[in-house]
Amino acid sequence: MKTSLMALGLLHCGLIASQICMAASRPNILIFFADDMGVGDIRTYNNHTNNPGAALPPELPNLEKLADQGMVFTNASTPAGLCAPNRYCILAGNYPWRGSAEGGSWHFNKGSQFLSGQKSIAVVLNEVGYHTAMFGKVHLGGRVWPKEPNANDPAEITNWDKANPHYNPNKPADIFDFFAADFTRQLYTGLSQQGFDYSYLTYGGIQGGPYMFFENDFVVPEENPTDPNDPTKDFIYWEGDNYANDNGSSQIFGSVESYGMPSWKTNEVGPILTQKTIDFIDRHHSDNLTNNTDTPFFIHYCAQAVHVPHTPPIDFLGTKVAGETGDGDHADMLLEIDVAYGKIEQALADRGLLEDTLIIFTSDNGGLKPAVQKSTHDSNEGLRGYKATIYEGGHRVPFIVKWGDGSTANSPIKPATTAPQLTSILDIYQTLSELVDNVQGEDQGLDSVSFLSVLNSASPANQPEFRESVSYLGTRFIDDSLDPESAHRAIIIDGWKLVAEKASPHTPKDLYQLNVDPTEANNLINDASQADRIAAMHLALTNMLNSSRSTAAPTPSDTSNDSTPPSTNPMAFTGKPQWLGDDSIWMQATIAYDQSGPVEYKFRELSGNGTSSDWQTSPYYTDTNIDPTLDYSYRVRARDLHNNKTSWSEIYYLYGNDHGNNQLGDLWEIQYYGSAGSILPDEPVSGWAGNAFGAYAFASDPADPIGPAIQSGLADDTNLPTFSLVRSDDQRIIWQVSTSTDLTNWQIITEGTDYSVSTSQLANNQEQATITLTNTSEDKVFLRITAKSAE
Structure with missing residues (x-):
């Protein structure tokens, strides 16, 4: 889709033809969400303003080029100091306390972080025709189906089977009995319910179980599974250890031992996710070409790097990574992020999609502390604190936006520009909603503000602030102890930051003037001249925490002339x-x-x-x-x-008195005979050809086929019948036959052994045949159902 150079200007073209205006400017959208990457981890931000003379991070050529060709936001942050809450924030445009758990819903069996009625940005984009996909780490909760006897009760499973040799009462409470879950079914609650048409995910990242991939919320089986119908047959228990392999080393921490697939390798997760993303881009592009359509895509790519365990691959889809920086595994995984982004960008360029793709690169929280990252550079570029703390090092993140070919003449977003405005990852929600002309009502994106006006500016540094304040949630106490009861909150207004206790009444603890003290070295909480400021900021924080929304409600898109039914039409x-x-x-x-x-x-x-x-x-x-x-x-x-x-x-x-499986029973092997057509369980038969009738054979022994059906001419070769499988189990098959004309012109013929058949007229053009086996002890049971014109 070629985007007009006036695209961003057209966004404000007024009510006249606004839908046409917006439709012409809907780009592809890629959010690349890094893990644990601080502002000091990329040279674009690490300019030694706060720590002169410190070591530089490794060169990241693809991300540095992205910054040169895009707009760099220098005051961007995350609402929480840890990743799981922020993964909800970026998709919902809400502060973490508006979800099901303020600290985030970390595990896929603990219920969704999204509350009923909350719409993700994927839903917003899906509503206006985007093809949506998510790849990578989830940490948004979910729910699995339990096995019998409560197979239809999607309650969370938390109790271990104490006979399991891996049962440990000292394990975290979120560990659950994997063998009480029905992994043959799609997750009861997962990302498929949040607007994503396609997904390839690791619900626990690389740092926690389950150590397996999920595709569209189904467990991805082993390449050669023991039982294709039950992936749990291949589950193994991964104990804490290092596991060498051909492409480096995989690692499981002892504190997060869990079940998973034998093929799991932490060092292979990044290359797999990137390849799956490229495959999606291929399919999307091919579908547009085949169907002569211009459907845009939305990709939410959630990288596993640079979270621990730091296990960079030796080879990343043909590019060397491990050992290439010379500064340890953490630095090599920063290079891995750069390589992953570069591979995806190149895939877009090779298919002519890059210029029409809006790219947002950011991270899920601030960088790691030196004792964890073990590289020579400072991941937070001299800022106080690090991941999980209430200080700026725990919340400040890289934030780069690009749209166009990188040239001033051909980029809706002016390249090589800097935006100093206070920005949060929350703001992506309203920005994209406005961009695609699908602004939501006051009950969505409760803490998000659009920065589209900044993106639209040739001089973003001269644009006014678009958000009045931002709030933080940190999980480490000020003295660096990790104590959830002593976690802190913060609010930033006009360059001032107030830190307060998490629990009500949120007693103020620290006050910093970030504009002159970005490293938070000078605590002004006891400065008598700031008493009024402290009181006002404390009240603002309290009001924000008690508010139904913290930002002005946007004006929803005009849908008064909407005459289009909801997507998924017909319903299913x-x-x-x-x-x-x-x-x-x-x-x-x-x-x-x-x-x-x-x-x-x-x-x-x-x-x-x-x-x-x-x-x-x-x-x-x-x-x-x-x-x-x-x-x-x-x-x-x-x-x-x-x-x-x-x-x-x-x-x-x-059907009554028959509470078994509603799919084709294991006994039946379908063998179709006829000149054309296809059949699948629970699907209509299609593709009937002219001068032939259809015959279907069912046998319990596929090695002993029934033989060809008898061919016969048709008196009516136009209004051919459709067969639909209604219900089956190991004793009964019920077929429904429909035609576009009166069924009296047709007759159902059944042939076979060891069965009884009954038919019932459902309507003038519908008849149902029920075939019940009378002897299931035979080695072979078969029958044919034929519909042909009555002569």
């Missing part, structure tokens, strides 16, 4: 209706998005004695107090605020 089931005990049926709609705001769902019961839902905001529905002996069927649709409705989903059926 993500969690297809299934029995929940003997008297309830549970189901989940595919999550839909709409630029007008919240989406509602309606579940309709078509047969049985259950109840249809009213319009509701939740995509989940449980039909209760039903008769387990009856048959049931359901469908679902969605609507937006303007009552634009999707089409109904396909009908899904459940």
